[in-house]
Amino acid sequence: MALILVTRRRSHQSHSNGDPGWPGPSDSVRCRLTSGLNSVDAVSMVLSVRTGRADEIEPGGVGTVGDPCAGMSLGALLRGWRERALLTQEQLAERACLNVRTVRRMESGALLRPRVTSMLLLAEALELNGADRATLNAAAHGQPGPAVAGPPPVTVPRQLPADVAALAGRDRELAVVEGHRSSHTVPVVCVNGMAGIGKTALAVHAAHRLAPLYPDGQLFVDLRGHAPKAPVEPGTALARVLRTLGVPDEHIPWHPDDRAALYRSVLAGRRVLIVLDDAADEHQLLPLLPAGPGCLVIVTSRRRLTCHGDARGLSLDVLPVTAGIALFTRLAGLDRRAPSDVLAEVVRRCGLLPLAIRIAAARLRARPAWGVRHLLDRLACDRLAELADGPHSVAAALDRSYDRLPDEQRRVYRLLGSGGRAGFGADTAAALLDTSMPRARRLLDQLMDAHLLQETSPCWYRMHDLVHDHAAAL
Structure with a gap:
């Protein structure tokens, strides 16, 4: 009679708050093999002891634990359990302290008589429960397993939001x-x-x-x-x-x-x-x-x-005028031809910004009494107030960008909004901010990193029209 002790140690992360780590705690598997049992019988004996079914196992057989479940080979079971555990073959082999070639051969069916220790280590690495271990017993014999459900399929996440209906100029x-x-x-x-x-x-x-x-x-x-x-x-x-x-x-x-x-x-x-x-x-x-x-x-x-x-x-930059017009007419549902110059002016008043164009189109579509010229007249007054539709608002979107700025950059943003819409140089900004040229350039760079300022040529800057309106109103 031979006595074999197989010990498998796994890393255990512990934390002061008691949260479990990955994987589980250290574990030991003790295998008692008799000289009269072959390797598969030994696996059946040990796994049945782990599941509390030792009295049901005889050499060369497996206990009756349920109706047969046809078509589940050892390789298919291992592959399913490995995928359920979100492990690659390499990761399972490392966790079980086995060669990855052994795992591959078992899953492919090339290894028909796996070693006792290999089966034990894989069962522990996969953290199989009692029903799964009983199924493994039967599969190791090449016999039908108990009537338990196979490993559940791994849920494949499909989390993308709905695709946009209109994406122009990109x-x-x-x-x-x-x-x-x-x-x-x-x-x-x-x-x-x-x-x-x-x-x-x-x-x-x-x-x-x-x-x-x-x-x-x-x-x-x-x-x-x-x-x-x-x-x-x-x-x-x-x-x-x-x-x-x-x-x-x-x-x-x-x-x-x-x-x-x-x-x-x-x-x-x-x-x-x-x-x-x-x-x-x-x-x-x-x-x-x-x-x-x-x-x-x-x-x-x-x-x-x-x-x-x-x-x-x-x-990303603003849209070309032609792409802006295409987006506006599609979303507004215009079934009549509007003058191209009026449409071009509408999208320009929207700053060629896709969000603003979408809001303007939604407002026109929701108000059948309006025409494109009427919308243009409204945009000529207080366009930030007009570019709001329910939860969607250009001003609110810019508010959130402004709120994320540090205090010093907020001050710079407001001061730049107090000036004209024309472009300006770093020297003008330094004078406005009452600071040195190097420091003025650094402050302007920070606003550019937040996409609240544009550099049209080296050291020459401007604000987007809607951004300038927002900064001026603060």
């Missing part, structure tokens, strides 16, 4: 997003621009077009960088995403750094498209970036963000 930008690839690092596209420029619409539209290339799922995370409430903390966003990816609450670590590490592990070897909308800054963004090249990340932000690695920045 063909070049779409080509940039769709064409950004990397073979070594995760490709990241940071779409930035002023409030209402159409960043989210572009990101969502591109994501819908790219979705078939990422069959393991599409995630959409609203980081609320410029929402009325505080931006989402990285740890909170990571916990939400991990739950979406199937990680149980008890396996989500307490510390944000550990959550980020688990997030990268779960996404390893998968092709997932991730849209991170309205990022506030790099601190919020970086923990949410995967590590491998299989995923694609599209970020939107009102700020110019610096992402390390193979990241591509894409700044």
Whole structure:
């Protein structure tokens, strides 16, 4: 008679608040093998002891624990349980202290007589419950298993919002997003621009077009960088995403750094498209970036963000006049021909800003008594007041950008709004701000990073018309 002791130790993260880590605590498996049992019989004996069914097992057989469940091979079961645990073959092999080739051969059916220790370690690594261990017993014998449901399918997240019905004048930008690839690092596209420029619409539209290339799922995370409430903390966003990816609450670590590490592990070897909308800054963004090249990340932000690695920045400008007219007429549902010069003036009064054009079109469509000229006359008075429709408002969007500025930049913003609409140089800004030229340039650079100021040529600046109206009204 031989006595074999198999011990498998797994790392355990513990925290002062008692939250569980990943994976579970250290564990030991004791196997008592008799010389008269073959390897499969030994596995049946040990696993049945673990499930409380030792009295039902005889050498060469498996106890009666339910009706047969046909068609579940050992390889299919292992693959299903591994996918349920959100593990790659490499990760399962590492957790079970096995060679990855062993896992591959078992899943493919090439390894028909697995070793006792291999089966035990895999059962522990997959944290199988009693019913699953009984099913494994039968599969190890090559016999039908008990009548238990197979591993539940892994839910593939499809979180993208509805695609926009009208996206005009963004063909070049779409080509940039769709064409950004990397073979070594995760490709990241940071779409930035002023409030209402159409960043989210572009990101969502591109994501819908790219979705078939990422069959393991599409995630959409609203980081609320410029929402009325505080931006989402990285740890909170990571916990939400991990739950979406199937990680149980008890396996989500307490510390944000550990959550980020688990997030990268779960996404390893998968092709997932991730849209991170309205990022506030790099601190919020970086923990949410995967590590491998299989995923694609599209970020939107009102700020110019610096992402390390193979990241591509894409700044959105206002629409061309022709694209603005096309967007306006489509959304307004104009079934009659309006003078092109009037339409052009309407979209110019909207600052060629997609949000403003959409609001103006919605107002015209909701008021059948209005004509395009009447709308133009209203926009000539107080256009910020006119460019509001229910929860959508250009002024409110700019308010949120202003609210996120530090006090000193708010002061600069208000002072620049008190001047004229024409462009100005750094020397004029220095005089207006009563400061030195170098410091004036730094302050102006900070407003440009927030997309509240434009630099039309070196050291020559201007405000977008709607931004100037907003700053002047403060």
